[in-house]
Amino acid sequence: MTNKKRLAVDMDEVIADSIARFQEWYGRDFQLELSRESLRGRPAADAVAPEHQAALREYPNAEGFFRDLPIIADSQEVLFELSKKYELFIATAAMEFPNSFVDKYNWLQQHFPFIHWRNFVFCGDKSILNADFLIDDNAYNFDGFHGEGLLFDAPHNAHETRYRRVHSWREVGEILL
Amino acid sequence: MTNKKRLAVDMDEVIADSIARFQEWYGRDFQLELSRESLRGRPAADAVAPEHQAALREYPNAEGFFRDLPIIADSQEVLFELSKKYELFIATAAMEFPNSFVDKYNWLQQHFPFIHWRNFVFCGDKSILNADFLIDDNAYNFDGFHGEGLLFDAPHNAHETRYRRVHSWREVGEILL
Structure with missing residues (x-):
C-alpha cells in the first residue's frame, strides 16, 4: 500500500x-x-x-497492427519521472481487439520496462479503474471514471471540449510533476 | 451509467x-x-x-493450460442471475501468464456469453478495480481493494480466516441475490 x-x-x-x-x-x-x-x-x-x-x-x-508501434514523443522520459511520484498503471481497451493482447504486452515490456506487468490493465470499460487520474485520447473513457480525466490531444478528438486537454507529454509533466 | x-x-x-x-x-x-x-x-x-x-x-x-477448463459448479446459472442485479465484471490476474490471454478471452466468450467483453479485465494488481464486491480465491487480491471481498473456497486458501468465505456459487447467490 x-x-x-x-x-x-x-x-x-x-x-x-x-x-x-x-x-x-x-x-x-x-x-x-x-x-x-x-x-x-x-x-x-x-x-x-x-x-x-x-x-x-x-x-x-489484423495480426501485427499493434506490433512495433512508434512511441509518442517524450512519453518514456516523462512517465519514468511520473513513476516515482505516482502509482502508475497502463490501461488499454485491448478487449476490443483480442489479437492485440500479446503485442501490447510485449510492446510495454520493451519500451516501458520500469512499469511492472502487475500495473498493466487490459479492459473494455474504463470506468472499472480505481485511479485518481486517467490520461486518454477518447473522451468516452472518462464516462463513469471517478478521478480526473486529462484528454491527450489527438486528431480525432479535436472537437472535444468537455475535458482538460493536454497537448504533449512535456505538458503532462508540467501539470503532474 | x-x-x-x-x-x-x-x-x-x-x-x-x-x-x-x-x-x-x-x-x-x-x-x-x-x-x-x-x-x-x-x-x-x-x-x-x-x-x-x-x-x-x-x-x-504453457500453451493451452487455460484452454477448455471445466466450469466451476453453478457459476453460469448464478452469474446469469447476478448479471441482472449487478454490473458484472470478470477480473483475472492474466498478466502473470501472457500466454493465457486469448484462451481466457475465448473461454469467457464461450461459457459466459451474457457478459460483454467490455466487462472483462485482465490485470495484475486487483486494487485497480473500482467495484463494490470482489469474489476471489486469493486473499492477497483483497489488499487495497476498496469494496468487500468474498473469499471463494479453494484448497489452497483453506487456512485463510481474514475474509468472509463462500463455499459455492449457490451460497454466493444466497448472499448477493
Whole structure:
C-alpha cells in the first residue's frame, strides 16, 4: 500500500502511435496518403474514401497492427519521472481487439520496462479503474471514471471540449510533476 | 451509467477449474495423482515431490493450460442471475501468464456469453478495480481493494480466516441475490 496518487495511462495515441500504422498500411494497400490533418474530428476509417473504409476498420483486428508501434514523443522520459511520484498503471481497451493482447504486452515490456506487468490493465470499460487520474485520447473513457480525466490531444478528438486537454507529454509533466 | 452495484469476479478456481488441469497434466507427465486434499493450504507446486515442482510451476505458462477448463459448479446459472442485479465484471490476474490471454478471452466468450467483453479485465494488481464486491480465491487480491471481498473456497486458501468465505456459487447467490 502507498499514499501515492494513482495515475492510469492509455496506450494508443497516448504512448503508442497507432496513427502511424494506419498511415503505413493505408499506403501499402491503396498507395494513398492518410494525413494527420484529414483525421481531425473523426476516426481513421471515416477519413478515407467509402470503398476503403471497411479495410481500415479491420486493420486493428489484423495480426501485427499493434506490433512495433512508434512511441509518442517524450512519453518514456516523462512517465519514468511520473513513476516515482505516482502509482502508475497502463490501461488499454485491448478487449476490443483480442489479437492485440500479446503485442501490447510485449510492446510495454520493451519500451516501458520500469512499469511492472502487475500495473498493466487490459479492459473494455474504463470506468472499472480505481485511479485518481486517467490520461486518454477518447473522451468516452472518462464516462463513469471517478478521478480526473486529462484528454491527450489527438486528431480525432479535436472537437472535444468537455475535458482538460493536454497537448504533449512535456505538458503532462508540467501539470503532474 | 447505472445505479447497480458492481461485482467483480475472478476466473481461476472461482469460475474456471484450473485444479483439474493441474491434475490432468500431472497425471500425464508423472503418472501420479494430485488429490484436492493434498492441495490444502498451499499452491499446487508445493504439494508434489521436490523434483516435480519446477514442472508444475511452469504449467500455467504453457500453451493451452487455460484452454477448455471445466466450469466451476453453478457459476453460469448464478452469474446469469447476478448479471441482472449487478454490473458484472470478470477480473483475472492474466498478466502473470501472457500466454493465457486469448484462451481466457475465448473461454469467457464461450461459457459466459451474457457478459460483454467490455466487462472483462485482465490485470495484475486487483486494487485497480473500482467495484463494490470482489469474489476471489486469493486473499492477497483483497489488499487495497476498496469494496468487500468474498473469499471463494479453494484448497489452497483453506487456512485463510481474514475474509468472509463462500463455499459455492449457490451460497454466493444466497448472499448477493
